[in-house]
Amino acid sequence: MSSIFGVIGDAKLNNIDQMQNVLTHRGTKLKSKFKSDVAILSVFSHEKHQEPLSGVYESGENFLAFSGSLFFAPEDVSNLKDLYDLILKNGIEYINQLSGSFILLFKTSQKTIICRDPAGESTIVYSTFSGQVAFASEAKAILSLPGFKREIDRGSLTRYFAYSFLPGKATMLKNIFELPAGVVLEIDSSGRTNLKKISTVDQIEEDVDMSLDESVSEFHQLFLKCIEDRYPSDSVGLFLSGGLDSTIVGAGLRELGHSFKSYSLYFGKKYNHELEFAKSAADLMNVENIPFSLEPKTFLPNLREAIWYLDDPIGDPITIPNYELSKFASKEFNYIYNGEGGDPLFGGPKNIPMMLHHWYGYEREENFREKKYLESYRRAYSEIESLINPDFLKDLDVEEELEAPLRPYFSSSRPHKFLNKLMLINIRLKGAHLILPKIKRMQGANGILPLSPLFDSRLIEFSFRIPTSHKLQNGIEKLILKEAYKGKIPEGIIQRPKSGMRVPVHYWFQKELRRYAKSIFNKKDVENAGIFQYKRIKELLSYDLESIQNRYGLKLWMLLTFEIWRKLNIEKESL
Amino acid sequence: MKCPKCEVNHPAKLGRDCVCGYRFILNPKVDMISDYKMKILVQKASNMDQNFFTFDHLYFTFMRTYLKPTSCLIPIIIITAVLFGILALANGFMIFELYVCGGVFAVLYIISVLVRPNTKKFKKIYPRAKFLEFFELWDEFYKTEKFISETTMENPPPDWKEQDIYDYGVNSIVIVDDDLTVDYMIKNETHTSNQCLILSENGYPSYLMGIAKDIREKSSEIPVYYFHRYDPNRQRQNEGLDADCWSFLNGKYIDIGLDEKSVNEIKVLKDLKFGKNEVIPLSALPPHFLAQSMSLILAGELVALTDLAILGLNPEIMGVMDFG
Numbered sequence: 001m002s003s004i005f006g007v008i009g010d011a012k013l014n015n016i017d018q019m020q021n022v023l024t025h026r027g028t029k030l031k032s033k034f035k036s037d038v039a040i041l042s043v044f045s046h047e048k049h050q051e052p053l054s055g056v057y058e059s060g061e062n063f064l065a066f067s068g069s070l071f072f073a074p075e076d077v078s079n080l081k082d083l084y085d086l087i088l089k090n091g092i093e094y095i096n097q098l099s100g101s102f103i104l105l106f107k108t109s110q111k112t113i114i115c116r117d118p119a120g121e122s123t124i125v126y127s128t129f130s131g132q133v134a135f136a137s138e139a140k141a142i143l144s145l146p147g148f149k150r151e152i153d154r155g156s157l158t159r160y161f162a163y164s165f166l167p168g169k170a171t172m173l174k175n176i177f178e179l180p181a182g183v184v185l186e187i188d189s190s191g192r193t194n195l196k197k198i199s200t201v202d203q204i205e206e207d208v209d210m211s212l213d214e215s216v217s218e219f220h221q222l223f224l225k226c227i228e229d230r231y232p233s234d235s236v237g238l239f240l241s242g243g244l245d246s247t248i249v250g251a252g253l254r255e256l257g258h259s260f261k262s263y264s265l266y267f268g269k270k271y272n273h274e275l276e277f278a279k280s281a282a283d284l285m286n287v288e289n290i291p292f293s294l295e296p297k298t299f300l301p302n303l304r305e306a307i308w309y310l311d312d313p314i315g316d317p318i319t320i321p322n323y324e325l326s327k328f329a330s331k332e333f334n335y336i337y338n339g340e341g342g343d344p345l346f347g348g349p350k351n352i353p354m355m356l357h358h359w360y361g362y363e364r365e366e367n368f369r370e371k372k373y374l375e376s377y378r379r380a381y382s383e384i385e386s387l388i389n390p391d392f393l394k395d396l397d398v399e400e401e402l403e404a405p406l407r408p409y410f411s412s413s414r415p416h417k418f419l420n421k422l423m424l425i426n427i428r429l430k431g432a433h434l435i436l437p438k439i440k441r442m443q444g445a446n447g448i449l450p451l452s453p454l455f456d457s458r459l460i461e462f463s464f465r466i467p468t469s470h471k472l473q474n475g476i477e478k479l480i481l482k483e484a485y486k487g488k489i490p491e492g493i494i495q496r497p498k499s500g501m502r503v504p505v506h507y508w509f510q511k512e513l514r515r516y517a518k519s520i521f522n523k524k525d526v527e528n529a530g531i532f533q534y535k536r537i538k539e540l541l542s543y544d545l546e547s548i549q550n551r552y553g554l555k556l557w558m559l560l561t562f563e564i565w566r567k568l569n570i571e572k573e574s575l
Numbered sequence: 576m577k578c579p580k581c582e583v584n585h586p587a588k589l590g591r592d593c594v595c596g597y598r599f600i601l602n603p604k605v606d607m608i609s610d611y612k613m614k615i616l617v618q619k620a621s622n623m624d625q626n627f628f629t630f631d632h633l634y635f636t637f638m639r640t641y642l643k644p645t646s647c648l649i650p651i652i653i654i655t656a657v658l659f660g661i662l663a664l665a666n667g668f669m670i671f672e673l674y675v676c677g678g679v680f681a682v683l684y685i686i687s688v689l690v691r692p693n694t695k696k697f698k699k700i701y702p703r704a705k706f707l708e709f710f711e712l713w714d715e716f717y718k719t720e721k722f723i724s725e726t727t728m729e730n731p732p733p734d735w736k737e738q739d740i741y742d743y744g745v746n747s748i749v750i751v752d753d754d755l756t757v758d759y760m761i762k763n764e765t766h767t768s769n770q771c772l773i774l775s776e777n778g779y780p781s782y783l784m785g786i787a788k789d790i791r792e793k794s795s796e797i798p799v800y801y802f803h804r805y806d807p808n809r810q811r812q813n814e815g816l817d818a819d820c821w822s823f824l825n826g827k828y829i830d831i832g833l834d835e836k837s838v839n840e841i842k843v844l845k846d847l848k849f850g851k852n853e854v855i856p857l858s859a860l861p862p863h864f865l866a867q868s869m870s871l872i873l874a875g876e877l878v879a880l881t882d883l884a885i886l887g888l889n890p891e892i893m894g895v896m897d898f899g
Binding site for chain 1: 625727728729730731732735736737738739740741742743744745746747761764766767768770772780782783786790793794797
């Protein structure tokens, strides 16, 4: 885990040290400090992690700054000069051939280019501010600059409640933007910014003629390579949920002869859990499995801290358990593998429901795909206007704000297959703005470098190429993963339907979290902030446990996360 | 008359327009129900405007509210408390007064349960057709967005530009006994939350029958569930799905409908006190009960509708419900 931050343009902000002060959790080992007439930047890395490429390479007026890890390049890249030469020769599009978790800044005499790794594992935010472009690994670094006005982006607030994260470039803070994955930020010599798409994933020839056996074999070889390319010269752990994806990562590690310890999360024995599956997988792999039980009384004292590390609010209830599990595992490991990526890349849940929305003949609204996709998140899409104060939403086209991030994907003719369209949305929006930043920040805050081999850019490319029926067939999700590991992992894990990590927020808000939530949402504070309608929050807080389908717990969790984030970032409350 | 909009009592003598602008449509003295009560019922049946509902759902919600055993509890508590007050004033506080009042409370409660009207009486007091008439009157003025009155999916959807929309199958096929129930479930997205294809026993909507057949041909392991009403004339399970359109199943489906056991064991049905020979539709089950049971059955966590009634909302089995 590393950090990069600085300013580009007519350098009025000479002192960027305050940016480092709020990013120390990402490491304090200075890799490089660069200053010229037009750019000031620093790259730091974490003391516990090996990130040999992190730093700055200068060549005359040009330079290349790199922050993070490179797992694979088609050519030999042993230092930053090699990478600089390859980009100079092939253009910035060369990035598409790399695999890693990094931010890269490439400066020539004409322009400066900032980009994320192709999968979007690392994030970068930027802001046009005081005549220059400030950028940083996290928004809090830009907020630390003197004179930056802290204001909530109203459109983002609506999106947050529909998606539970912020898709696309807008962050929760007005005038701070996150660079989307597959897109580069170009800054010309006069400080003008432009976003340019460089990803060609949507142009890949789909459905190439290959048998299931051929797909499975190619997947297996590539998957093992993605695991091996990430393997550090240090011992590793694995977050093993008991589901298919993390289990095959464990099985892959064992196939490669690596040993590891596995960690499994649960929320106390009274709630549904997957420990038996995790244990059966660990037993078969002959590795240790450590169950980690989490209850609100354990995480409540650290809740504000964890939300501060999230940087932009993420309303997925698994964030905080992930933070606590990382804290626990960090006592032993600096590198942890995970199974993130299996669902978005290989036809996981939510694809069949989106297909089914097309099967029945009834009158459909304009942009029904966008609407149905939003509904499928099952967050607070239908609640937005009853939850948020009408004055706060005044003159805002809420529908447009919510649907706009999805429209380019649904309206595009590429990919041709609807399943691949959905996959692209899941990879580019959910993957790059929820799944990957969430694990990066929650684990990174505890000094862990997350390793997500299933989200490798080579696997993304592979997944678009194979016949879609190898991913989803006869209602069977992630078929290729199941075929590749049939007989190598417990049969029960292959057969059972995806259940995901269920966080019992529905019960917690009526029990252990009730008092805390009521204190956060007291009438005076809610009315003073003027963002939410107190009446609706009160209704949500007093839900009936039996009405499980209304997902009140999830809505309250999103509200709670946002409200703590707001107090820390807008009202500048201390931790 | 309590105004459903401003919730203030409006004297009938002041006419049919409330000061807040609300126009009263129903007259509780004549129309068996007030505007306010109708609004509450609609909110209950639609789960606070979140779910679609049919008239049957509304009528059973009304019935359930009316027949609720606790509806007499508050008057009984008041009577007992007044009695206790009188005795305490007359004799001072004595322990025997507690026993007397406890006894009176128990007797009154037992009587209230015994004399509680059953479904038959309810239907007599509030005939279905009459109630429908009043609801339609109210609905005409205050359009209820989530109300489903007729089937609407007879025509197929448009041809989609992507060719793979129907290629990936489903997790299960669900057959229900009534066309309107298909509309009800599709509009409430039961099909997407359970990743299943829902059709009626009549083969509605017909353009999806070919797809159902195709799904079964491609994979005979895809389960087919039959959810249906309780019919006292039905002799045994797996009897009733005999329409020609389902002959390709060769009788291989899982009958998960209401049977005598479920009618006797599911408390929410027992509370409605149906007569012995009455047909009990699926809509008599509270919508959340049916939806949750279906989800758990389709996920393989439960095997019968009665299971949820026995187990309750146990967090251990609710893992398959998406509550995270």
